[in-house]
Amino acid sequence: MLFDALAPSSALQLIGFADVDAFRPIESMEDARSIPLDVSNFAAARAVVSLPACRIIVMKSFARILDAAYRMPGGMVILSMTDDLQANANGMDLDARFFVVLRGNEECHFVEPQTNHYAMIIFSPGLKDRGWFDHADDLRAYVANRPALLHTRQLLLDILRTASVQPFLFETTEAAAHLQEGLLLALDDLFRIEPPSHRSASVQADRSAKLVQRIDDYVAAYPTAPIYTADLAGEFGVSIRTLGGAVSQVRGMSLHQYIRLKRLWATRARLLKGGGATVATCARAQGFHHLGEFAAAYRATFHEAPSDTLARGRQTRFSAD
Numbered sequence: 001m002l003f004d005a006l007a008p009s010s011a012l013q014l015i016g017f018a019d020v021d022a023f024r025p026i027e028s029m030e031d032a033r034s035i036p037l038d039v040s041n042f043a044a045a046r047a048v049v050s051l052p053a054c055r056i057i058v059m060k061s062f063a064r065i066l067d068a069a070y071r072m073p074g075g076m077v078i079l080s081m082t083d084d085l086q087a088n089a090n091g092m093d094l095d096a097r098f099f100v101v102l103r104g105n106e107e108c109h110f111v112e113p114q115t116n117h118y119a120m121i122i123f124s125p126g127l128k129d130r131g132w133f134d135h136a137d138d139l140r141a142y143v144a145n146r147p148a149l150l151h152t153r154q155l156l157l158d159i160l161r162t163a164s165v166q167p168f169l170f171e172t173t174e175a176a177a178h179l180q181e182g183l184l185l186a187l188d189d190l191f192r193i194e195p196p197s198h199r200s201a202s203v204q205a206d207r208s209a210k211l212v213q214r215i216d217d218y219v220a221a222y223p224t225a226p227i228y229t230a231d232l233a234g235e236f237g238v239s240i241r242t243l244g245g246a247v248s249q250v251r252g253m254s255l256h257q258y259i260r261l262k263r264l265w266a267t268r269a270r271l272l273k274g275g276g277a278t279v280a281t282c283a284r285a286q287g288f289h290h291l292g293e294f295a296a297a298y299r300a301t302f303h304e305a306p307s308d309t310l311a312r313g314r315q316t317r318f319s320a321d
Contacts, residue, residue, distance in 0.1 A: 002060065002081060002117050003045050006160055011167035013048040020062075021272070030068070035265050037063040037113070040303045049163045051180040052173065053127040056156060057120040065251055065261075066110040067216075074123035075103035075133050077187060079144070081117040081153055090139055091205030091249040098141045099149070099190065103133035109209050111252040119156050121183070130184065132191050148189040155186050208246035211236065215247065215255070219262055224287045227259055263287055264301050267294075271306055274313035279306045 008014040017023040020036050023044055027034060036042055045060040054074075058081060070076065079099035087094045088111040094100070102108075159179055162169060169175040214236055219227070232255075233240045247255045263286040270282040280291060283306070288294035298306045 002058070002157075003047060006047060006164045009164055009167035011049060011170035012160065012163035013046075014164075015046055017044040017046075018042070031071070032066060032068040034062075035065040035261060037065065039301065043115070047160055049159055049170075051159075051170075051183070052177050053124040053180060054183070055122045056159060056183075057122070058156065058160060059116075059118055059120070061112055061116045061118070063114050064110075064112050066108075066112065068108045068110070070102055070106050070108055070139075072102050072104060072106075072122065074125040074127055075101070076123065077101050077121045077132075077190075079119055079121075079149065079152065079190075081119055081156070084114075085116045085118060086114055087112050087116060088250070088252060089141060091208040091246075092141055094141055097143050097146075097149075099144050100139060100141050101133060102139045103135075104137035106137055106139050107209075107213065108139050109212060109250050111250070113252060119153075121156075121187070130188060130191075132187070142191075144190055145192065148186065148192070152183070152186040152190055155183050159183065205249065208249045211238065211243065211246040212250045215243075215259075216262070219259055223263070223266065224285060226287065229255060260297065261301070264298060267298070267306070268302060268309055271309040272313040272316070274310065274316065277310070279310055282306070282310070 003014065003016075006012065006014055017026075019042055020034070020039065023034070026046065042062055043060070044062050047058045049056045077099060078101075080096040083096045085094070085096040089100060090109055162179065169179075215232070218232065218235070229240050229243065233243045236243065244255050247253065247258050251258050253261075267282050267286045267288065270277060270285060271279070279295075283289075283291060283294045295306060302309065
């Protein structure tokens with residue numbers, strides 16, 4: 001599909017990932033954390049090209065919950081590379097009509113219910129301001145002009161293909177600058193738009209995202225404690241309906257499902273460390289006290305028994321030693 005016609009070169013970094021553990025190092029370098037929603041069908045790919053004042057990253061993602069702490073002093077644009085994109089960003093439902101922009105710093109929360117193909121264009125702080133980013137430290141979504149979006153997509157594909165088959169062009173400042181200028185002009189056209197929604201909707205989405213962040217902090221602070229919806233709502237001073245609505249809007253699932261999923265992934269991380277841990281101690285450390293129910297939920301999520309994960313973690317640790 002998108003990556004099939006590409007081959008890595010000195011100008012194009014191209015890598016595929018067959019499982020989430022191979023993908024983790026990329027995320028750790030970029031201060032991002034994913035919870036995959038479909039482990040058995042995991043597949044991801046990434047292509048990276050650098051131009052004089054920007055970096056292009058084209059991703060084949062996977063069904064996941066994604067938290068990312070973006071630090072983008074020069075700004076960033078994210079746009080779909082296909083017409084079937086489905087995502088939620090900070091509580092805002094997005095499809096292929098939208099593109100997302102940020103300049104500055106922002107804690108962002110995404111849900112991707114399916115595999116998506118999209119491009120991230122990250123700009124150098126030294127790039128001359130073109131009037132694209134009206135608001136600092138605020139992720140914003142815009143509805144793109146369709147012809148401008150298609151033109152930008154095509155230019156990105158052309159740049160990737162050129163980097164694949166003619167990498168020597170990127171060694172010449174003049175040629176690389178020419179490719180970049182075409183992309184910047186296309187983005188100028190893309191930014192001739194209006195915000196998609198009323199400010200009140202944006203404010204509500206922001207409140208929901210902040211509430212979910214408080215839930216994440218609470219779960220991390222009390223990993224073994226049972227969590228009851230009424231108690232959590234009282235702790236945050238909101239209604240149960242508000243609490244559940246925030247999680248549904250930002251994470252796309254119920255509060256119970258979300259907390260259980262986070263704790264399952266935390267348990268998996270402990271199992272993969274191997275060492276002298278047991279399945280029972282790892283499970284109880286994350287609040288799972290009924291081991292039969294835990295084992296069933298674990299197998300349903302990861303398609304393997306927790307003991308298999310622990311054995312693999314011990315084997316990896318032994319090999320490293």
